[in-house]
Amino acid sequence: MSKPVILTGLRANNDLHLGNYLGALLPIVEMQKKHAGEFQINLFVPDLHSFTTPIDHSKLYEQSLNNIRLFIAAGLNIKDENTFVYRQSFIPAHSELTVILNSFTYIGELKRMTQFKEKGEGQQSSVSAGLFDYPVLMAADILLYGAKYVPVGADQTQHVELARDIAERFNNKFGDIFILPEAEKQQIAFTESVDRLRIRDLLHPEKKMSKSDETGKGVIFLNDSPEVATKKIMSATTDSFGEIKYDRKERPGISNLMDILAALTNTPLDSIKQQYEGSTTYGDFKADVAKSVANFLTTFQANLARVDDGQTLYKITQSEKQMNDVANQTLLKVQKVVGLRV
Ligand code: ADP
Ligand code: TRP
Numbered sequence: 001m002s003k004p005v006i007l008t009g010l011r012a013n014n015d016l017h018l019g020n021y022l023g024a025l026l027p028i029v030e031m032q033k034k035h036a037g038e039f040q041i042n043l044f045v046p047d048l049h050s051f052t053t054p055i056d057h058s059k060l061y062e063q064s065l066n067n068i069r070l071f072i073a074a075g076l077n078i079k080d081e082n083t084f085v086y087r088q089s090f091i092p093a094h095s096e097l098t099v100i101l102n103s104f105t106y107i108g109e110l111k112r113m114t115q116f117k118e119k120g121e122g123q124q125s126s127v128s129a130g131l132f133d134y135p136v137l138m139a140a141d142i143l144l145y146g147a148k149y150v151p152v153g154a155d156q157t158q159h160v161e162l163a164r165d166i167a168e169r170f171n172n173k174f175g176d177i178f179i180l181p182e183a184e185k186q187q188i189a190f191t192e193s194v195d196r197l198r199i200r201d202l203l204h205p206e207k208k209m210s211k212s213d214e215t216g217k218g219v220i221f222l223n224d225s226p227e228v229a230t231k232k233i234m235s236a237t238t239d240s241f242g243e244i245k246y247d248r249k250e251r252p253g254i255s256n257l258m259d260i261l262a263a264l265t266n267t268p269l270d271s272i273k274q275q276y277e278g279s280t281t282y283g284d285f286k287a288d289v290a291k292s293v294a295n296f297l298t299t300f301q302a303n304l305a306r307v308d309d310g311q312t313l314y315k316i317t318q319s320e321k322q323m324n325d326v327a328n329q330t331l332l333k334v335q336k337v338v339g340l341r342v
Contacts, residue, residue, distance in 0.1 A: 006041050010025070042323070105166055
């Protein structure tokens with residue numbers, strides 16, 4: 001196991017949507033296609049990170065498994081022996097390393113994390129210590145496996161940098177225990193080789209499509225029926241310019257739909273622009289987008305129904321066994337240098 005490690009996690013708090021698919025699931029699947037053999041790929045469900053925002057606990061276990069099924073439906077090859085898929089809480093070293101690293105992390109650092117500031121703002125009394133400590137658990141996720149590349153969305157890069165800082169501080173005190181993830185610049189250079197789209201909310205295209213949207217009307221969920229999705233696309237907010245033109249700033253609604261059409265039909269954006277720009281019939285264009293979304297959902301949902309649960313669970317348990325060994329080795333090194341073991 002001497003290959004450099006690419007590691008990433010996708011939380012299973014809620015039903016995933018088209019933004020998650022195009023911005024997270026698909027890039028990871030493409031990364032596997034591109035780098036398998038050259039890298040080890042660790043793809044895990046950070047289930048312990050789930051309680052930091054309100055969730056339905058009765059669904060979490062199933063949702064964690066379903067997250068992995070979704071990756072497989074999106075094309076992840078679980079037969080690849082350099083790819084490991086696992087659940088965070090099935091590898092107890094994540095929790096133990098977090099407790100240790102907590103004493104090597106400053107409160108000031110955690111208070112500066114944008115995600116904490118945003119999600120915690122204005123509700124200081126009801127903010128859990130779990131949300132505050134979220135980045136330390138994330139650091140443990142990364143450092144246990146010596147991950148070099150950690151592809152994440154822009155909102156998470158600060159946490160990867162913090163993992164690096166904690167590791168560096170720890171190494172300065174105790175010697176070369178942790179392998180540091182690459183710095184932000186190298187991370188970006190690495191992940192930029194894979195296109196990461198930002199999909200907008202259909203009704204409020206000034207903000208991103210997000211599962212935290214309460215109505216769900218501007219969000220295409222991966223389990224929406226093609227009919228429901230078609231209605232959502234046909235009611236998408238566009239603009240009153242009267243002519244189709246791609247302009248993410250001034251015309252985010254129509255541009256978002258063009259992005260979706262390009263991505264789902266595997267067509268370069270330029271060809272989509274050529275085809276539709278200048279047209280005054282928004283309805284026809286929307287119908288084409290709706291058709292591409294409905295086709296995508298039909299195929300994706302059929303793939304999902306075909307995912308073999310026995311095979312999937314086998315892969316997960318095998319990966320969890322192997323990754324427990326790797327994680328425990330790192331943990332033991334840490335326990336030794338901090339004086340817990342000899
Ligand atoms: P949400 O906003 O729906 O809660 P998360 O913040 O949990 O989504 O993001 C999970 C992953 O999906 C991240 O890698 C994030 O970058 C990606 N992602 C989320 N929303 C979008 C979007 N609208 N477009 C592209 N990628 C997205
Ligand atoms: N915090 C990440 C998110 O919300 C998920 C995550 C948890 C993660 N641990 C990680 C991502 C480790 C990469 C590496 O999207």
